[in-house]
Amino acid sequence: MRRFHIAIAVADLKESIADYSQRLGVAPTAVVPGKYALFRTETLNFSINEMPARAGQLRHLGFEDDAAKGFSSTHDINGIEWELFSPADQDAKIPEVYGDTVVWGRRAAE
Numbered sequence: 663m664r665r666f667h668i669a670i671a672v673a674d675l676k677e678s679i680a681d682y683s684q685r686l687g688v689a690p691t692a693v694v695p696g697k698y699a700l701f702r703t704e705t706l707n708f709s710i711n712e713m714p715a716r717a718g719q720l721r722h723l724g725f726e727d728d729a730a731k732g733f734s735s736t737h738d739i740n741g742i743e744w745e746l747f748s749p750a751d752q753d754a755k756i757p758e759v760y761g762d763t764v765v766w767g768r769r770a771a772e
Contacts, residue, residue, distance in 0.1 A: 663727075664727045664729075665702065665703075665707040665726040665727075666725060667707040667722075668707075669708075669709045669722045669724075670718065671710070671713035671716035671717055671719045671721055672710045672712055672713070673717035674712065674714075675695075675697065675699060675712040678699070679693065682708065686701050686703055686706070688701055688702070688703055689701075692764050692766050693764070693765045694761075694765075695765070697712055697760055697763075698710070698712070698760055700756065707752070709721075722743035724746055725744075725745075726747060726748070726752060729748070730747050732747070733745070733746075734746045734747070
């Protein structure tokens with residue numbers, strides 16, 4: 663499976679989780695309290711980072727692809743960062759970046 667990935671900055675993580683859960687129709691897959699949340703739908707991999715000074719801004723784009731090997735990042739001609747990763751690689755990267763405070767699955771929505 664291949665999902666389009668979008669990452670944006672938000673002003674308030676908790677409020678954004680509530681809003682995007684409703685908009686996307688799914689609870690987050692992973693949450694790092696006060697910092698990060700990841701949502702996966704059938705076609706979209708959507709992540710948000712609490713960065714009030716950059717709220718509403720694009721952080722990067724990319725693809726989650728089951729066939730991807732490793733985690734890669736390049737920049738397009740416009741300077742936009744594009745990531746490519748498998749679901750397992752992204753799931754491993756989250757605690758690498760944010761530590762062991764990641765809440766997974768159903769508990770992430772609480």
